[in-house]
Each structure stands twice: as C-alpha cells, then as structure tokens.
Amino acid sequence: MTERPSSAIKLFDHLRAxxxxxxxxxxxxxxxxxxEEVMKLPDGYRGxxxxxxxxxxxxxxxxxICPANAMKMYLEGESxxxxxxxxVKRRPGINYTRCIFCGFCVDxxxxxxxxxVGIHDVAxxxxxxxxxxxxxxxKGPPVVEYExxxxxxxxxxxxxxxxxxxxxx
Amino acid sequence: MSEERIIELLIGPQHPSSGHMRLVAxxxxxVVVRLKPNIGxxxxxxxxxxxxxxxxxxxxxxxxxxxxxxxxxxxxxxLALEKLLGVEAPPRAQYLRTILAEMNRIxxxxxxxxIHGIMLGSSTxxxxxxxxxxxxxxxxxxxxxxxxxxxxxxPGGVRRDLPQGFEDEMEKALRYLERRLxxxxxxxxxxxxxxxxxEGVGVLKKEDAIRLxxxxxxxxxxxxxYDVRKVQPYCAYPELEFDVVVREEGDSMARLLVRxxxxxxxxxxxxxxxxxxxxxxxxxxxYLKMIPPKWKEFMxxxxxxxxxxxxxxxxxxxxxxxxxxxAARGELIYYVVSDGSxxxxxxxxxxxxxxxxxxxxxxxxECRVADIPAIYGSLDYFPPEADR
Amino acid sequence: MMNLMDLLxxxxxxxxxxxLFVPLIFPGLVxxxxxxxxxxxxxxxxxxxxxxxxxxxxxxxxxxxxxQLVADLLRYLFAEPIxxxxxxxxAFMLGPIFLFAASYIPxxxxxxxxxxxxxxxxxxxxxxxGLLTFGPAITLITGWASNDKFSLIGGLREGYLTMAYEIPxxxxxLSMAALYGTMDLIEIVESQVGWKWGLFLNxxxxxxxxxxxxxxxxxxxxxxxxxxxxxxxxxxxxxxGILYGLTMGASYVKFYVLCLLFSIMxxxxxxxxPKFLSWSPIAPGVILLLKSLAIMVLGVFMRAVYPRYRIDxxxxxxxxxxxxxxxxxxxxSLGLLLWGVVS
Numbered sequence: 001m002t003e004r005p006s007s008a009i010k011l012f013d014h015l016r017a018x019x020x021x022x023x024x025x026x027x028x029x030x031x032x033x034x035x036e037e038v039m040k041l042p043d044g045y046r047g048x049x050x051x052x053x054x055x056x057x058x059x060x061x062x063x064x065i066c067p068a069n070a071m072k073m074y075l076e077g078e079s080x081x082x083x084x085x086x087x088v089k090r091r092p093g094i095n096y097t098r099c100i101f102c103g104f105c106v107d108x109x110x111x112x113x114x115x116x117v118g119i120h121d122v123a124x125x126x127x128x129x130x131x132x133x134x135x136x137x138x139k140g141p142p143v144v145e146y147e148x149x150x151x152x153x154x155x156x157x158x159x160x161x162x163x164x165x166x167x168x169x
Numbered sequence: 170m171s172e173e174r175i176i177e178l179l180i181g182p183q184h185p186s187s188g189h190m191r192l193v194a195x196x197x198x199x200v201v202v203r204l205k206p207n208i209g210x211x212x213x214x215x216x217x218x219x220x221x222x223x224x225x226x227x228x229x230x231x232x233x234x235x236x237x238x239x240x241x242x243x244x245x246x247x248l249a250l251e252k253l254l255g256v257e258a259p260p261r262a263q264y265l266r267t268i269l270a271e272m273n274r275i276x277x278x279x280x281x282x283x284i285h286g287i288m289l290g291s292s293t294x295x296x297x298x299x300x301x302x303x304x305x306x307x308x309x310x311x312x313x314x315x316x317x318x319x320x321x322x323x324p325g326g327v328r329r330d331l332p333q334g335f336e337d338e339m340e341k342a343l344r345y346l347e348r349r350l351x352x353x354x355x356x357x358x359x360x361x362x363x364x365x366x367x368e369g370v371g372v373l374k375k376e377d378a379i380r381l382x383x384x385x386x387x388x389x390x391x392x393x394x395y396d397v398r399k400v401q402p403y404c405a406y407p408e409l410e411f412d413v414v415v416r417e418e419g420d421s422m423a424r425l426l427v428r429x430x431x432x433x434x435x436x437x438x439x440x441x442x443x444x445x446x447x448x449x450x451x452x453x454x455x456y457l458k459m460i461p462p463k464w465k466e467f468m469x470x471x472x473x474x475x476x477x478x479x480x481x482x483x484x485x486x487x488x489x490x491x492x493x494x495x496a497a498r499g500e501l502i503y504y505v506v507s508d509g510s511x512x513x514x515x516x517x518x519x520x521x522x523x524x525x526x527x528x529x530x531x532x533x534x535e536c537r538v539a540d541i542p543a544i545y546g547s548l549d550y551f552p553p554e555a556d557r
Numbered sequence: 558m559m560n561l562m563d564l565l566x567x568x569x570x571x572x573x574x575x576x577l578f579v580p581l582i583f584p585g586l587v588x589x590x591x592x593x594x595x596x597x598x599x600x601x602x603x604x605x606x607x608x609x610x611x612x613x614x615x616x617x618x619x620x621x622x623x624x625q626l627v628a629d630l631l632r633y634l635f636a637e638p639i640x641x642x643x644x645x646x647x648a649f650m651l652g653p654i655f656l657f658a659a660s661y662i663p664x665x666x667x668x669x670x671x672x673x674x675x676x677x678x679x680x681x682x683x684x685x686x687g688l689l690t691f692g693p694a695i696t697l698i699t700g701w702a703s704n705d706k707f708s709l710i711g712g713l714r715e716g717y718l719t720m721a722y723e724i725p726x727x728x729x730x731l732s733m734a735a736l737y738g739t740m741d742l743i744e745i746v747e748s749q750v751g752w753k754w755g756l757f758l759n760x761x762x763x764x765x766x767x768x769x770x771x772x773x774x775x776x777x778x779x780x781x782x783x784x785x786x787x788x789x790x791x792x793x794x795x796x797x798g799i800l801y802g803l804t805m806g807a808s809y810v811k812f813y814v815l816c817l818l819f820s821i822m823x824x825x826x827x828x829x830x831p832k833f834l835s836w837s838p839i840a841p842g843v844i845l846l847l848k849s850l851a852i853m854v855l856g857v858f859m860r861a862v863y864p865r866y867r868i869d870x871x872x873x874x875x876x877x878x879x880x881x882x883x884x885x886x887x888x889x890s891l892g893l894l895l896w897g898v899v900s
Contacts, residue, residue: 046314065481067226108476186786290865296608
C-alpha cells in the first residue's frame, strides 16, 4: 500500500517534479517511425488469412462460426461427375470490411486449410476490392506495397528502457 | 425583478474532455449547482444482439464495449457459459486465465490514470500512461496473437499456451514498470498542483457509497474492503496471495492512490502465478477427446488448441446461470438464460460503469466548474461500457 | 531630383533610424514573428522529448521539423474565418487584432543598447508595464462578443485573474527601480556592473516577477483562461482561420515582452558587450535577445511538468503568497540601499 505522500516544504516537491522533467530530456524516445521502420510481427500474430484450396473439404464450419459474418460459402459452378449428376462445390470467400481477425475460423477448420499470415496493414483502392470471392481468396493474401523498402524492426523488453526496437533481418 | 444567475452549460459530446456522453451543468458564477448526466449516446444494443448470435459468437461481442479491460469481460461470460454447459477448465488453464486478467487490470489502470491526467491538464501523464500501456499490449500480443481484443478464453479452457521465454520477458517488463511508477510519483502524485486539485475534492462517505451501490476502486477508496476476488473467488485466486487496497479518505486523491496500489498488487499476482503454474492440458477433457488424433502432434509443437466441431453449434441444456468477476473498474455481473437452442433466450450484463453513474449527480454538487473534470477522471467512468 | 543611389541611401537611413527600427524590426514586429515561430516549435519539441515521443518532425526533416510553424501559419492564412450569426461582428473581428497589437506595443519603450533607442524617457519602465495592461480589457470584450457561454466564462476568468497579478507585478518591478534609483531602462542596465546583476542582489523580486509573468500569460501551471478540458478554448472558442492564429500568438508576444523586461532588470541586459559586437550600436541587442530566449524556454518548459490550478487557488496564491513576497522584496531593496551595497 502506498502511504500518503507528504513533504515538509512544498518547494522541494516543486523542484523534484521539475528535476524529473529535466531527467527525461536526456532519455531516448520510444517511437516506431512508420513507414520507414515497420514492425516484423511475431509468429502467432492473427493477421490476414491464407486459404489452401486443395485441402478444403467444403464443410462450412468456418462460415458457421464466424462472429461477424465475414466468411461466406459461395456456390461455385457445376461439375459433371461420371454418373452425369451435377455436383456443386461450396468454397469460402471472405469480406475484409467485416473481418475482426479473431481467428475462430483458423482454429476450427478440421483440415487446416486456413492459416494466419503476419500481414495487417494493406490499403485497398476501393470498397469492392475488399470483398474476396473464392477465386481471389485462393490466390493468397494481399501483399503490402511500400514506396521505399522499409527497415524491419522487432520489439523486445529491456530492463532500463522498457520496450526497445531492434533491427530484425 | 428576477435576475438570471444560473447558466446552463452543455458539456456535450463535442467537448475535449467529456468522453462520449453529455453532461448538463447548472452553474452559478463559478459554483456548480447541479449536474445531470445524460447517458445513452453510444448505446449499441449489445444485449439484444446477443439473442441473435450463437454462444461462441458472443465472445467477441461481449469484449467490445469495454475497450481497455477485455479479458475480464471475456472471463465473466465464459464462467457463466461453463456453468450452463457443465464443463470445467483444467488447472493450467485457470492459471493462464488469471495471468491474462491481471495483465488487463494493469493495462486498464494505466489508461485510467492517463485520462485523469489530461483532464487535469498534465499532458505528460497522459502520454506516459499510454506508453506504459504499450508494454502490456506487446506482452499480450505475444501470448494471444492480438493487441487488444483477445478472445482468448473459450468454454473449457484457453486457446494458446505460454510461449518459450515468456517468464523472463515478463520479469523485465514488471521491473521496468516498477521504476516508472516511482517517476509518476515524483512528477504527478507529489506535485503540489495535483495535490491542491485533488485533495478534499469529491468526497464520498462510507455510508453513501454502500447505500448507492458503488463498486470497484471508488468503493475501496471510501473504506469498504469489498473485492469479489476475496468474497467469492474464481479461477486461480484461492491459491494466490494478495492484499485488497483500501483507503479511508474517499476523495479523488484516494481513488487515484487505490488504482496505483492495485497495479502493484497485480504485478505481485502475476509473479506468483508464473512461478506456481502447474503442467497439464489447456482444454477440458470433454472437448479434447472430440478433436481427431491427427492434430495431437500439431497441438503439442505449436502449443495451440484446435476447436472441436461442436464449438460452432453449442447447445446447452435449459437453465440459467449467473457469474460475477472483478473487472478493473468494479464488479461485473452476467446472467444467461438458455432454452435449449443455439442462441440464448436472454442475456444480461451489468457493467461497473453503469452502477457508478449515480456518482455524477451525487458528488458534483457545491463544487467549482474546474472540479468537474477532476472528479470525472477519478471515477474512471467509461461511457461505452455503461451504455453497452 | 534624386538618382537611384541617393534614393537607396535615403531608404536605408530611414529604415535604420531608431524610431522606426525599434518598433518595427528589432525588438518589434519582425523579431516578434521570428520569436513566435521559434518558441512554439521549441515548446512542442521539449514537451515531446519529456513525453518519450517526437514532436513536429516531417517539415524539413533534417532540422527536426523546424519550420513547422511556417506551415501552420500558411494553413491559418488560407482557412476560412467563420463568423457566427449571432455574434457582435465588429467586436468579434477586431478583438484578436487589437489583442495582438496591444501585446507588442510595449516594445516601443525598450532600448536595444546604450545608444540605440526609439525615445529616451526617465520613466520608460513604467511606460512598458503600463502599456501591457491593455490586454485583459480586450480579452473581456472578445469573450462577450462571441455570444457563447464558454467564452463568457473564459473572459470573466481573465478579468478576475488580472486582479491577482497586476499589483504584485508592479510592486516587484518598482522594488528594482528603488534599488537602482531610477526608472529609466538604460540606466538600470548601466548600473549593473561586473557581477552585480539584479538576480543576485534581489532574488525575491526575480522569483516573484517570473511567477507573475507565467500567471499573466497563461503558461502552465496557470493556464486558466484557456483551460481546454473545462471551457473548450476560453474566450477564443469560436475563432477559426487567421483570427485564431492571432489569438494563439498574442499570449506568447506578451510573454516575450515580459521576458525582455526580466533580462533588462535582472540579468544585466546587453552587458557584458564582447569586443566583436561593438562595431554597431544595434549589435549588443543580440545578447539581450539571447537572454530573453533563455528565460522563455524556462517558462515554456513548465508545460511538460505541471497540471493547471483552479482559479480560486491561483487568486489565493496571488494574494496570500506572492503579494507579501513582493512587498518583502521592496524592504529588501531598501535594506540593501541602507547598508550601502548599492549606492
């Protein structure tokens, strides 16, 4: 428990506050200068989603569990089987305007067809570009384009300075 | 001839320090005669939305109202759901839940201290509060994969295990935060200007606090040692030792000091939990046996959990359940009624900010205009959490 | 009939003549603009360094965002000044202009060096301080003209605060005048020979003058008139565009004038004059400017350390603590005269 702070002469408290302010004039800053320095995200980060078409079994569990209705199953074409019956495949598509990056779809997929990649800062040109139909979804997650290639940094804890950002290559 | 002495000031949503709510103040010169809060500006019908979503989909919904304290809201809801379903989480999962809840408590208190500072005029404490919050965000990102809305606690356990090297980094982070708290002490708490603004301002007496039903650090700063983690313990709290921080004065300075004391107690809890954590599975047996055996190796190496397919369509038997947790701002209550289908019949959440709204009318009376932000910041009132 | 060379010589003579140079160029209008451009940028950078972040950075990146204020000023020039329908239009528009002008008019009485001054008078200290008292009256009118409750409260706060700081300010300054035996600013500087600066002779007057300078120009911890979290922007809530730019600069101009007076009375003014600056009567003014900038940086650093006081606490501090201290400084001056420390 903290005791009630008290000091005999108020002037000492004033000088101590100003002294702390002056001390911080000589300590380093803690900003990440985006976009010249970009943080490389750790392994388990829940970023955008990559879809492997070959492993998918069209069970639809990802669309059933999505809390924001971002994953939807699309009826994709008809393919004739050998008996002549039309077989309709269902494939998932994602709507990035609704996705909340919770990762429930990745965790529930029974075959592992969905996985997270560490990309989160993509900018799109139009609203429709964010609605990924299945054939766009299977091409892979969007790639970030920077004007100049940035320096990659990674965050680490430090005893003296809290968070420091060291280069990660 | 009647003089109009009383001005009606609308400290509305378009004001630098009113948050997302409207305050209507009646001011006579520099003295506030009456203040009425006008809540409901960010009401988003969370309770009604929950009646249209399945049980597992309510987890992200219930986290969103309270911005800084998401793990405690998540935990409260999942405790109620587990009572309905009749499952229990294994001990390692209980410890992991406790660790994340205490990290969130530290995060939320730094947020509250920062907002209090900017309302008093000290932009230094605002920036420092948000900078130190960043440390807890980075540690939580390493543990769960997201920065702010974790959705980490699911019925039956948790989603991920501790990564390698987590204990050492956490120790470094906690030691750094302890040294930072001393700097806050020197530049803000012992600053004579802060003491003049906060001491004796907005005094809440013990009888009034009990009569009005106040919760959280506001109650403990008025001399009532009530904490849900001691009264009705849950998760791993029965096995951890910590003190309940109580002060007697009841003014705004006492509320600020209670929050700083709670940050120190949370650091103590995290250290104990990381030392005492037992080994074992992180998801309950009922669900582990539903996962196909080909995922066992993946789950061991990546230290994560796959959801069994039943998670998408949980159907608890008919009944009702009730749970209480101690969120950072006070006591949080959930009440869930199920009628056997995939969506709940009734979902009710009582948030601590909603129970503290009455303090605006009760405390801000016969005080000055400049005391309105000083008292508002010390209550740690968060409008989206109160309006849901 | 003058040819071009004579015309040019005549113009240069006109511009460098003291009664035009001092109010308009140095330490007048042009210097005021340059000082505002520098000090607001430096305040933001200092506060940002204490708060573990960069301040302005991207405008002229190599110098750390030094000309950020030029960009801000250009933005204010091109923004639309919106005048509310129910405001008193003439007072609304003229208020900030008169406020800015009234804040920098006292520079007309401040000498730059021993032989370069606009006019010499043996009460120039009293003239500068007296001209500073125009400001609060114009702030009151501006607060009333906006027809907004927050502006009204802000204007009234300025009126109340005037009663707390005007009297001790005059008493502290006049205690120094008593110590030196004159109210002429040039002779005040000439009496501070060697190390006998006013700061070491009468430190009580120096401390009270500095605290009152902070109080009268809304620097932290006395930023009561424009308290952002209570009364949005005080008397200047409804302003936008170039009128807002003028109001933002007005309080810094008043602080600049008070810091010039502080350097003259307490820090030895333009003395000691080094050899390489004695080629022109204007050059010692650079030393005066540097000393005032140092004091301004000290005053502006308080933003990073202190919250703000309530108005009744500031009034109580002015009457219970600062006024007795300034009366004490008068007695200290008289004591020093009696014991022959200063003749």
